[in-house]
Amino acid sequence: MSEPLLxxxxxxxxxxxxxxASGNTQLxxxxxxxxxxxxxxxxxxxxxxxxxxxxxxxxxxxLETPDEGxxxxxxxxxxxxxxxxxLNWRRRVQMVFQDPFASLNARMSAxxxxxxxWATHRSLYPSSKEREARVRELLHMVGLRPSDARKSxxxxxxxxxxxxxxxxxxxxxxDVIILDEPVSALDLSVQAQVLNLLxxxxxxxxVSYIFISHDLTVVRHVADRVAVMYLxxxxxxxxxEEVFDHPRHPYTAALMSxxxxxxxxxxxxxxxxxxxxxxxxxxxxxxxxxxxxxxKAQDICAKEAPEPQVLAAADGTRHVxxxxxxxxxxxxxxGAAASAR
Amino acid sequence: xxxxxxxxxxxxxxxxxxxxxxxxxxxxxxxxxxxxVDIRTHRGTVRAVNSVAFEAxxxxxxxxxxxxxxxxxxxxxxxxxxxDPVCDLAEGQIILNGTDLxxxxxxxxxxxxxxxxxxxxxxxxTALNPVYTVGTQLGEAFRIHRRLNAKQAKAEAIDLMxxxxxxxxxxxxxxxxxxxxxxxxxRILIAMAVALNPRLLIADExxxxxxxxxxxxxxxxxxxxxxxxxxxxxLITHDLAVVAEEADSVAVMYAGNVVESGPVSEVFSDPRHPYTKGLLExxxxxxxxxxxxxxxxGSPPELHDIPSGCVYQSRCPLxxxxxxxxRPALRPVGPPVAQSDIQPETQPRPARAAxxxxxxxxxxx
Numbered sequence: 113m114s115e116p117l118l119x120x121x122x123x124x125x126x127x128x129x130x131x132x133a134s135g136n137t138q139l140x141x142x143x144x145x146x147x148x149x150x151x152x153x154x155x156x157x158x159x160x161x162x163x164x165x166x167x168x169x170x171x172x173x174x175l176e177t178p179d180e181g182x183x184x185x186x187x188x189x190x191x192x193x194x195x196x197x198x199l200n201w202r203r204r205v206q207m208v209f210q211d212p213f214a215s216l217n218a219r220m221s222a223x224x225x226x227x228x229x230w231a232t233h234r235s236l237y238p239s240s241k242e243r244e245a246r247v248r249e250l251l252h253m254v255g256l257r258p259s260d261a262r263k264s265x266x267x268x269x270x271x272x273x274x275x276x277x278x279x280x281x282x283x284x285x286x287d288v289i290i291l292d293e294p295v296s297a298l299d300l301s302v303q304a305q306v307l308n309l310l311x312x313x314x315x316x317x318x319v320s321y322i323f324i325s326h327d328l329t330v331v332r333h334v335a336d337r338v339a340v341m342y343l344x345x346x347x348x349x350x351x352x353e354e355v356f357d358h359p360r361h362p363y364t365a366a367l368m369s370x371x372x373x374x375x376x377x378x379x380x381x382x383x384x385x386x387x388x389x390x391x392x393x394x395x396x397x398x399x400x401x402x403x404x405x406x407x408k409a410q411d412i413c414a415k416e417a418p419e420p421q422v423l424a425a426a427d428g429t430r431h432v433x434x435x436x437x438x439x440x441x442x443x444x445x446x447g448a449a450a451s452a453r
Numbered sequence: 454x455x456x457x458x459x460x461x462x463x464x465x466x467x468x469x470x471x472x473x474x475x476x477x478x479x480x481x482x483x484x485x486x487x488x489x490v491d492i493r494t495h496r497g498t499v500r501a502v503n504s505v506a507f508e509a510x511x512x513x514x515x516x517x518x519x520x521x522x523x524x525x526x527x528x529x530x531x532x533x534x535x536x537d538p539v540c541d542l543a544e545g546q547i548i549l550n551g552t553d554l555x556x557x558x559x560x561x562x563x564x565x566x567x568x569x570x571x572x573x574x575x576x577x578x579t580a581l582n583p584v585y586t587v588g589t590q591l592g593e594a595f596r597i598h599r600r601l602n603a604k605q606a607k608a609e610a611i612d613l614m615x616x617x618x619x620x621x622x623x624x625x626x627x628x629x630x631x632x633x634x635x636x637x638x639x640r641i642l643i644a645m646a647v648a649l650n651p652r653l654l655i656a657d658e659x660x661x662x663x664x665x666x667x668x669x670x671x672x673x674x675x676x677x678x679x680x681x682x683x684x685x686x687x688l689i690t691h692d693l694a695v696v697a698e699e700a701d702s703v704a705v706m707y708a709g710n711v712v713e714s715g716p717v718s719e720v721f722s723d724p725r726h727p728y729t730k731g732l733l734e735x736x737x738x739x740x741x742x743x744x745x746x747x748x749x750x751g752s753p754p755e756l757h758d759i760p761s762g763c764v765y766q767s768r769c770p771l772x773x774x775x776x777x778x779x780r781p782a783l784r785p786v787g788p789p790v791a792q793s794d795i796q797p798e799t800q801p802r803p804a805r806a807a808x809x810x811x812x813x814x815x816x817x818x
Contacts, residue, residue, distance in 0.1 A: 304748035333737035370669035372694035
C-alpha cells in the first residue's frame with residue numbers, strides 16, 4: 113500500500129469526571145491509539161460499548177481535542193489548521209450516524225437536509241440551480257427518487273432515512289466517511305440494501321470508510337482491515353480474514369467466539385465464554401487491561417502493559433497484537449477455544 | 454418443598470389436549486391456536502397479530518423470529534396477558550398446560566404469572582423498579598404466591614441470585630437496580646422470571662441491548678435454567694444467528710402472520726417460504742467480502758393496509774395472480790424426500806408448515 117490517507121499516532125484523550133469509587137477523576141477514553149486508513153479502504157472498528165470507539169470517531173471529526181498524539185491527513189495535522197484550510201479539511205471528513213430517526217431534523221425537507229452542508233461550504237455549489245441539480249443527483253445515487261426532496265424525514269422508512277443520511281455525508285464530496293453503526297438500527301432485509309449501497313458508492317467514488325460496528329458478521333463483509341478496541345486501546349489490527357480466522361489476542365478470540373453464527377450443520381463449536389464484564393474505564397486494571405477476564409493471564413500481565421507486537425501473518429499482511437502471550441495463529445479460533453477451557 | 458422431579462409423573466399426553474402435571478422433556482407445554490390481536494388506533498382497528506399458531510415443548514426453545522413490527526412482541530405480551538389497554542385479544546386459544554388462558558379474567562390470570570409462566574424483557578433498566586432494592590423485587594414472587602414472610606423471602610432471593618450467577622449475593626441484595634451493570638440487571642430479571650420454576654419462560658429479545666461477550670453469558674445461563682427446570686422457552690428475536698444457535702424450532706413471522714414454522718435445522722437449510730429464504734440470503738456470511746448481498750426489495754406493509762391476499766406479495770419474487778387474490782394458510786409441508794427416507798420419526802417433533810402457494814416450487818428458483 114502507498115502512503116496512507118489518514119495516519120493516527122499515539123492519540124490519547126482523557127475526560128475529567130466526578131469522583132469514582134476509587135477517587136479517580138480521570139477517564140482515559142483513548143490511550144495511545146495508532147491507526148492508518150488508506151485511500152479507498154474500509155477500516156472496521158470493533159469493540160464493546162464503552163471501549164472508546166465513538167470518542168475516536170468524534171476526535172477524528174475534530175469534535176474533541178486530543179491530549180496527546182497526532183493526526184496526519186495527507187501529511188497535514190488538522191488540529192493546526194485555521195480558517196479556509198480548516199473548512200476544507202472539515203469538508204473532506206464526514207460522518208453517518210447510527211440512529212436514522214434522531215440524526216435528521218424533522219422540520220426540514222429531505223432536500224434541505226442534503227443541501228444544508230453547502231450553507232457553510234458556499235463555494236462548492238454557488239448557484240441555486242447547481243444545488244438543486246446536485247440534490248437530485250445525490251438522492252438518485254443513494255437510491256431515492258428526485259421527487260423525494262420535498263418530503264420530510266418522517267415520511268421515509270428507517271432504511272430510506274439512512275440513505276438520506278448517507279446522501280448528506282456525500283454532499284461535500286468527502287475523502288473519508290466515518291460510519292458509526294450505520295446499519296445496526298435497521299432490519300436485516302433493509303440492512304443488506306444499505307450495505308450494498310455503501311459498497312457501490314465506495315467503488316464509484318473511491319471514498320475511504322471507517323466502519324464502526326459491534327456486528328462482526330457485517331464488519332467481516334465490508335472491512336479490508338480490522339482494528340479491535342478494548343478499554344481505550346487498540347489491542348489487535350490486521351487484515352480482516354487474518355484477524356477473524358487467526359486472532360492473536362485472547363480478547364479478539366473471545367469476541368469472535370461469542371458472536372452467534374448462522375450455522376445449522378449441527379456441528380457443536382467450542383465457545384469461549386468470558387468471565388465477568390468490561391471493567392470501568394475509570395479504574396482500568398494495571399498492566400494489560402484485559403487481564404481480569406483473560407484465561408492466559410500471568411503475573412507479568414498485572415505488572416507490565418504489553419507493547420504492540422508485529423506478528424507473522426499467514427498471508428504476509430501486517431498483523432499487530434498487544435499481548436504478552438499471543439495465541440497460536442496457525443491453530444485459529446478452534447485452537448483458541450481449546451486453550452480457554 | 455417438593456420439586457417437580459419428585460412428584461408423580463404425569464400421564465403421557467394423549468390426543469385430548471395436554472393434561473396438567475409436571476412437564477417431561479419434549480411434552481407440549483404451550484399450544485397457541487389461531488391467535489389474533491387487534492389494536493384500536495385513531496385510524497381504525499388494525500390487526501397486529503393474525504392466526505398465529507405454534508407449540509412450545511418442555512426443555513426446548515421455540516424462537517419467534519421476525520423484523521420490527523412483525524407482531525412478535527405483541528404475541529409475547531398476549532401470551533403473558535400484559536397487553537396495552539388499546540389492544541384486544543380478538544381470537545384464538547393460548548393453552549398452557551391444559552388451561553386456555555385466553556378465556557380467563559385478568560384476575561384469574563394473575564395466578565399463572567410466576568408459577569406457570571415467566572417473562573424476561575429486553576430492557577432490564579425499565580423492567581426493574583428503580584425505588585426498590587433487587588432483594589425486595591426478587592422476593593416479591595415468594596411473598597405473594599408462597600406467602601413467605603420477609604425474612605424467608607430474602608433467603609429465597611439470595612438463593613435465586615446464586616442460581617443466576619450474581620457474585621456476592623448476600624451483600625448485593627440490598628442494592629438498587631442502577632447499581633448493577635447491564636448484564637447483571639438482565640440476570641436479575643431472569644431470576645425474577647424463573648423464581649417459581651415456571652413451565653414456560655418467554656424471553657423477549659433478552660440480549661439485544663447487551664454486548665456480545667455478555668450476550669454469550671446470558672444465553673448460557675438461559676440454557677442452564679431451561680435444562681434444570683425442563684422449562685419450555687419462547688425466545689423472541691430478530692437475530693437469525695441466535696435462532697440457529699439457541700432454538701430447537703422456529704416460527705417466522707411477517708406482518709402479523711406466521712409464514713413458516715418447523716425445526717430450525719430444517720427451516721434454515723431448506724426454507725419453504727420466500728420470506729425465510731430472503732432473510733437467510735440477507736445475512737452477510739459465507740460470502741466473498743464486498744460481494745453483492747441479496748436483499749429483499751421494499752419494506753414490510755403498514756398495519757393499516759395489509760393486502761388482502763398473501764401478506765408478502767409486494768416483496769415476493771414468485772408472486773402470481775393467486776397470491777393477490779387468496780391468502781395462503783399455514784399448511785404442512787413435507788420434509789425433503791431424501792431425508793424422510795433415511796430418518797424414520799422416532800421422537801415427537803414439530804411438523805413443518807409454510808404459508809405459501811408455491812412452497813414446493815421454491816427450491817427450483
